[in-house]
Amino acid sequence: MAMAExxxxxxxxxxxxxxxxxxxxSAEERAEIEALVGVERTLxxxxxxxxxxxxxxxxxxxxxxxxxxxxxxxxxxxxxxIQVPGDFVDLHAFALKRLDHNVIALGPVRVGGAxxxxxxxxxxxxxxxxxxxWFSTLLDAAIHREWVLTLEQLPAAxxxxxxxxxxxxxxxxxxxxxxxxxxxxxxxxxxxxMCGATPVHMSRALRSLRDxxxxxxxxxxxxxxxxxxxxxxxxxxxxxxxxxxELRIEGDDFS
Amino acid sequence: MAMAExxxxxxxxxxxxxxxxxxxxSAEERAEIEALVGVERTLxxxxxxxxxxxxxxxxxxxxxxxxxxxxxxxxxxxxxxIQVPGDFVDLHAFALKRLDHNVIALGPVRVGGAxxxxxxxxxxxxxxxxxxxWFSTLLDAAIHREWVLTLEQLPAAxxxxxxxxxxxxxxxxxxxxxxxxxxxxxxxxxxxxMCGATPVHMSRALRSLRDxxxxxxxxxxxxxxxxxxxxxxxxxxxxxxxxxxELRIEGDDFS
DNA sequence: CGTTCCCTTGAGTAGTTTCAATACTTGTGG
DNA sequence: CCACAAGTATTGAAACTACTCAAGGGAACG
Numbered sequence: 001m002a003m004a005e006x007x008x009x010x011x012x013x014x015x016x017x018x019x020x021x022x023x024x025x026s027a028e029e030r031a032e033i034e035a036l037v038g039v040e041r042t043l044x045x046x047x048x049x050x051x052x053x054x055x056x057x058x059x060x061x062x063x064x065x066x067x068x069x070x071x072x073x074x075x076x077x078x079x080x081x082i083q084v085p086g087d088f089v090d091l092h093a094f095a096l097k098r099l100d101h102n103v104i105a106l107g108p109v110r111v112g113g114a115x116x117x118x119x120x121x122x123x124x125x126x127x128x129x130x131x132x133x134w135f136s137t138l139l140d141a142a143i144h145r146e147w148v149l150t151l152e153q154l155p156a157a158x159x160x161x162x163x164x165x166x167x168x169x170x171x172x173x174x175x176x177x178x179x180x181x182x183x184x185x186x187x188x189x190x191x192x193x194m195c196g197a198t199p200v201h202m203s204r205a206l207r208s209l210r211d212x213x214x215x216x217x218x219x220x221x222x223x224x225x226x227x228x229x230x231x232x233x234x235x236x237x238x239x240x241x242x243x244x245x246e247l248r249i250e251g252d253d254f255s
Numbered sequence: 256m257a258m259a260e261x262x263x264x265x266x267x268x269x270x271x272x273x274x275x276x277x278x279x280x281s282a283e284e285r286a287e288i289e290a291l292v293g294v295e296r297t298l299x300x301x302x303x304x305x306x307x308x309x310x311x312x313x314x315x316x317x318x319x320x321x322x323x324x325x326x327x328x329x330x331x332x333x334x335x336x337i338q339v340p341g342d343f344v345d346l347h348a349f350a351l352k353r354l355d356h357n358v359i360a361l362g363p364v365r366v367g368g369a370x371x372x373x374x375x376x377x378x379x380x381x382x383x384x385x386x387x388x389w390f391s392t393l394l395d396a397a398i399h400r401e402w403v404l405t406l407e408q409l410p411a412a413x414x415x416x417x418x419x420x421x422x423x424x425x426x427x428x429x430x431x432x433x434x435x436x437x438x439x440x441x442x443x444x445x446x447x448x449m450c451g452a453t454p455v456h457m458s459r460a461l462r463s464l465r466d467x468x469x470x471x472x473x474x475x476x477x478x479x480x481x482x483x484x485x486x487x488x489x490x491x492x493x494x495x496x497x498x499x500x501e502l503r504i505e506g507d508d509f510s
Numbered sequence: 511c512g513t514t515c516c517c518t519t520g521a522g523t524a525g526t527t528t529c530a531a532t533a534c535t536t537g538t539g540g
Numbered sequence: 541c542c543a544c545a546a547g548t549a550t551t552g553a554a555a556c557t558a559c560t561c562a563a564g565g566g567a568a569c570g
Contacts, residue, residue, distance in 0.1 A: 080400045100497075127378065130382070145326065156558075187516065187517090189517095197558075197559090198559060200560080203518060
């Protein structure tokens with residue numbers, strides 16, 4: 001399979017933009033990105049990849065594992081985004097310098113770091129690659145917009161279903177989907193935070209998804225017997241992920 | 256005042272990033288941006304600046320007036336973002352090519368267009384300016400994150416207050432704030448859409464803000480006797496707007 | 511074998527929606 | 541100038557969704 005080959009050739013960055021604009025990146029560009037990512041680190045669950053307000057001189061790519069974006073308010077951390085393997089989680093720090101939020105490891109993670117000075121040197125020389133990286137940060141913004149819409153519109157059970165549908169698609173694009181679900185080290189407490197609900201209510205919402213026969217989430221694993229039904233239930237439209245489909249610009253068109 | 260001078264010198268783009276990274280842009284860069292924005296158009300309220308899915312070959316800057324980002328679901332448009340004068344509203348279409356949402360005029364607007372081919376030529380030559388434009392699209396993402404947090408956390412009255420606080424700050428940064436409020440052609444219906452509430456409930460929420468003596472919103476004008484109290488009420492922390500303050504990188508540091 | 515963390519269930523309360531009815535504007539045509 | 545329509549804003553009552561408080565069960569780990 002193409003995924004395995006890509007990962008062998010680019011062990012640290014092989015999943016980056018997989019299923020999105022990766023096919024618009026030349027071999028040279030892929031090699032440049034891979035070379036940019038130097039030091040690998042391993043972090044335990046709950047450790048910060050980036051802390052809000054800190055001056056960033058490097059950006060981090062998630063090689064393995066998951067991370068959440070959190071913002072603190074009234075003393076509590078709230079999850080405003082989630083990242084999966086292959087995501088360049090704080091690439092936006094290259095332009096922002098300081099972030100408005102934290103990025104925290106969700107379960108153990110393996111990450112790679114790219115120095116901003118190196119990044120700058122490469123991107124000044126390769127404007128097309130710069131636009132690809134720009135694109136990848138805009139993908140996060142599109143996901144944020146969809147979360148806003150979901151929080152404005154849907155009740156808790158459908159919000160949870162929407163999170164599941166999104167994660168399933170995103171994991172699938174980077175080769176981590178399974179035929180009947182996916183695995184991610186999330187607890188109901190974190191799911192509740194993402195959905196703007198209390199953990200107690202999330203427990204009830206998940207039970208209603210089970211009772212409806214739509215999905216079962218247990219021990220960090222989603223099991224779904226009928227994906228189309230789940231997506232219909234929460235009115236999930238994957239186009240905002242810019243995968244293969246109507247909004248997607250194929251390799252040749254993106255320049 | 257500096258604002259007036261800037262607007263005289265750059266009549267179409269003088270407000271762009273004002274109060275944020277504008278002071279990190281050289282005179283040459285400001286002139287390049289101004290020159291990029293060619294054709295001016297005037298649109299009536301409700302007209303689309305960009306429609307979801309359309310192939311974009313130019314990006315639009317808001318010279319005068321307001322716009323909302325909307326996503327359609329179940330036949331209804333929902334507002335997921337709002338733009339003020341000076342915002343390069345669909346700059347992200349330069350990298351995305353097609354947008355996942357619509358941008359609709361809120362009241363009459365005057366806009367300018369920048370061809371992507373021109374933009375590309377300039378940005379390939381001026382990587383620093385490219386990073387500044389990248390920064391401006393990341394600002395939108397930061398605002399989206401704050402909206403996610405607000406929708407997750409706050410009840411309707413505080414959501415409305417938060418929208419007011421944000422708009423007040425953003426308008427202030429581009430020279431459109433007033434000592435005791437601001438003007439924007441929003442109805443309660445649109446406010447409700449932004450806050451994920453029904454119009455009926457928004458009416459009650461606004462009444463509670465009035466009853467608390469915090470703010471009065473009538474005829475598209477916010478009146479607030481005590482800004483600090485309003486900001487305290489909704490736990491508003493403006494740092495995500497990257498204005499002057501803790502996250503802000505001053506001109507010399509941004510490179 | 512006992513913490514600790516996570517999940518579940520129940521009961522009462524608070525916040526929000528729905529449905530319905532009633533004004534208040536604004537612009538239009540008679 | 542008035543009458544009318546359309547869009548916007550307000551209020552009340554009943555139903556629903558979600559929250560809080562509280563208690564108990566289960567799995568994992570030392």
